[in-house]
Amino acid sequence: MTTARTAAQARPQQPTLRRAVTAWGSFSWGYSDVGADIFVGLGLVLGAAAGASNIAFLFAGIVYVCIGLAYTELAATYPVAGGGQYFVFRGLGDIFGFIAGWAVLLDFTIDIVLFAWSCIDYLSKLPVLPFLAYTSHPWTHFLVVFALIVWLAGLNIWGVRESSAFNELVSALDVVSETAILFFGFLFAFHPDLLVHTMTAAWPNTFNLMNGVSLAIISFVGLESISQAAQETQRPASIIPRTSISLILTILIFALSYSNLSLGMQPWHPIPPDAHGHQQMLWHFLGNEENNGAAVAVLASYVPYWGAFAALYVPVLGAILLLISSNSGVFGSSRIAYAMSRTQLLPSIFQRVSPTRRTPVVSIAAFCGVAVVELIFAALPSLSPGMHHLYARLFRGEDGITFLGDLYAFGAATSYSFVFIALIALRFNDAQSPRRFKMPINIPLTYRGRPAEFPVVAVIGFIGIASILVFTMITHEIGRIAGPSWIILGLVGYLVYRHRKGLPVFRSQRHDWRKAQVRILQEAGELELMDEYLRNVKAAEPPSATQRGLER
Amino acid sequence: MRRLVRSRAYARTRAVTGALFIALGAAIVVRTLLMLGLDLREIPALVLGAALIVLGLLRVRDYATLRRTVR
Numbered sequence: 001m002t003t004a005r006t007a008a009q010a011r012p013q014q015p016t017l018r019r020a021v022t023a024w025g026s027f028s029w030g031y032s033d034v035g036a037d038i039f040v041g042l043g044l045v046l047g048a049a050a051g052a053s054n055i056a057f058l059f060a061g062i063v064y065v066c067i068g069l070a071y072t073e074l075a076a077t078y079p080v081a082g083g084g085q086y087f088v089f090r091g092l093g094d095i096f097g098f099i100a101g102w103a104v105l106l107d108f109t110i111d112i113v114l115f116a117w118s119c120i121d122y123l124s125k126l127p128v129l130p131f132l133a134y135t136s137h138p139w140t141h142f143l144v145v146f147a148l149i150v151w152l153a154g155l156n157i158w159g160v161r162e163s164s165a166f167n168e169l170v171s172a173l174d175v176v177s178e179t180a181i182l183f184f185g186f187l188f189a190f191h192p193d194l195l196v197h198t199m200t201a202a203w204p205n206t207f208n209l210m211n212g213v214s215l216a217i218i219s220f221v222g223l224e225s226i227s228q229a230a231q232e233t234q235r236p237a238s239i240i241p242r243t244s245i246s247l248i249l250t251i252l253i254f255a256l257s258y259s260n261l262s263l264g265m266q267p268w269h270p271i272p273p274d275a276h277g278h279q280q281m282l283w284h285f286l287g288n289e290e291n292n293g294a295a296v297a298v299l300a301s302y303v304p305y306w307g308a309f310a311a312l313y314v315p316v317l318g319a320i321l322l323l324i325s326s327n328s329g330v331f332g333s334s335r336i337a338y339a340m341s342r343t344q345l346l347p348s349i350f351q352r353v354s355p356t357r358r359t360p361v362v363s364i365a366a367f368c369g370v371a372v373v374e375l376i377f378a379a380l381p382s383l384s385p386g387m388h389h390l391y392a393r394l395f396r397g398e399d400g401i402t403f404l405g406d407l408y409a410f411g412a413a414t415s416y417s418f419v420f421i422a423l424i425a426l427r428f429n430d431a432q433s434p435r436r437f438k439m440p441i442n443i444p445l446t447y448r449g450r451p452a453e454f455p456v457v458a459v460i461g462f463i464g465i466a467s468i469l470v471f472t473m474i475t476h477e478i479g480r481i482a483g484p485s486w487i488i489l490g491l492v493g494y495l496v497y498r499h500r501k502g503l504p505v506f507r508s509q510r511h512d513w514r515k516a517q518v519r520i521l522q523e524a525g526e527l528e529l530m531d532e533y534l535r536n537v538k539a540a541e542p543p544s545a546t547q548r549g550l551e552r
Numbered sequence: 553m554r555r556l557v558r559s560r561a562y563a564r565t566r567a568v569t570g571a572l573f574i575a576l577g578a579a580i581v582v583r584t585l586l587m588l589g590l591d592l593r594e595i596p597a598l599v600l601g602a603a604l605i606v607l608g609l610l611r612v613r614d615y616a617t618l619r620r621t622v623r
Contacts, residue, residue, distance in 0.1 A: 054596040055595075055596060057596070058595060058596045058599055061599070062599075192583070192584070192587055192588075196588070196593060199593050200593075242614070245610060246607065246610060246611075249603050249606060249607040249610070250607065252599075252603050253600060253603050253604060253607065256596055256599060256600040256603070257600060259596070260596060260597065260600065
């Protein structure tokens with residue numbers, strides 16, 4: 001065993017990411033990404049699912065817990081930065097790895113626009129700087145979001161990332177702030193009978209409930225950050241499960257609490273009437289077109305006592321968190337494209353690194369360009385009355401932020417579906433890799449003469465996320481066209497590229513996963529796991545084959 | 553921030569908030585059941601209560617593990 005370890009250590013070292021992220025750092029990394037989603041998702045879901053918003057969040061939340069458990073198992077077993085794309089690539093092969101990665105890329109580009117869009121919405125709700133309200137004008141809004149995307153692209157090309165300490169501080173402040181809002185809201189203004197009344201009186205039809213569920217999943221997107229953090233976390237196999245489960249529960253609690261509070265809270269001061277002069281309920285006010293982009297800030301301002309103070313800082317805190325999330329879209333898309341290019345799933349141009357700044361300049365520019373195109377599509381109905389009528393006729397009048405939400409849900413549901421299948425495949429194809437954390441409820445069985453475990457929760461999660469994908473396709477006219485078009489366009493490009501390069505088009509290239517796994521565990525500092533892995537491999541195969549593998 | 557999260561006071565605070573989460577989760581579950589009886593509309597509240605209890609238990613367990621390690 002010592003020989004194997006020495007042999008593995010003797011390989012020439014390539015520059016790798018420094019493992020400096022602690023347990024708290026890993027939590028805050030994930031929180032600053034996933035935690036921002038509720039700032040966008042709450043208003044959209046309230047607008048769609050009305051009195052059943054908490055049910056929509058519950059359904060999406062249960063699916064999200066399954067996804068989170070799957071990511072935790074996979075990230076602790078394979079602590080590399082590729083995330084869902086890497087897991088699918090490894091479990092299902094090249095073409096499915098490409099499809100999953102391409103769907104994740106769609107999500108990252110939407111992430112850039114959606115969070116930049118919402119960041120401006122939050123800032124416009126800041127009462128102490130009334131001139132920021134001008135950003136709610138469609139043209140100003142469009143230009144400011146555009147400028148923000150260009151600025152983020154420039155920062156990433158220049159090579160500036162927000163510091164880990166800043167992430168940790170913002171996450172800590174946000175957890176405290178959200179807890180305070182919920183505490184004061186539930187303690188002084190929540191009425192369970194009002195919640196029951198709203199759920200009964202404003203229960204949506206099936207179509208709107210499906211629409212709400214498909215939008216609720218966007219409050220839980222960003223689990224890629226768990227695996228991205230795994231690449232830079234100290235002892236990931238033991239730290240990732242601990243922090244991920246806390247993160248999953250925290251996000252679930254916030255989403256369920258906000259939705260229940262929105263439906264059952266008696267506002268501290270009167271809500272203004274709608275455009276027709278009718279009285280509005282709080283959930284209706286939060287979900288209308290004017291407020292759905294900044295629902296958490298508006299809700300916070302109606303909370304007793306704390307609300308007066310929250311109105312001053314929640315828009316800023318929300319905007320910062322959303323900006324970090326938007327930046328993670330720029331950073332994440334370039335990193336995934338770079339990784340896909342290195343494994344010959346994308347052309348080598350995406351590996352091109354700026355000689356002076358050492359950043360993947362082509363990937364950043366290309367995917368920020370895609371984000372700008374998405375921004376134009378999202379902003380068109382508000383910029384031109386003609387386009388507004390066209391969207392109303394073709395797409396049932398979906399507004400910009402809903403258009404972005406549609407595509408976000410589509411990309412997430414597609415990539416997560418593949419991750420569940422990959423997890424099941426890896427349990428059988430790579431049973432030798434030690435798993436410090438496993439999804440609960442497994443059926444032990446024998447596969448090709450070797451013991452393996454069938455993950456029941458992965459099947460439940462797959463059914464859940466597949467149904468959300470179906471809901472997205474049924475309820476979103478734009479998502480139904482644009483989402484599959486993105487996948488088909490990418491797939492055509494992939495087939496042409498692989499054919500021209502003389503690489504297998506529908507089949508996978510040969511990969512030495514055993515060698516790769518030894519390297520991954522070695523670089524993660526998980527030497528005990530590496531030894532265990534080599535023991536498992538040795539026990540599973542004839543001695544001569546194992547020896548040949550190690551010598552190679 | 554890193555110094556703070558490594559301190560003993562932080563670990564204790566996490567244990568105390570963990571106990572509070574358990575109490576809050578239990579209160580939500582009991583109050584919901586008492587108010588509505590068995591009703592499908594109470595599922596989100598029950599899941600919220602259960603999630604709070606699990607999060608609290610994790611925090612308390614972390615603190616217990618830490619104490620055992622220090623000893």
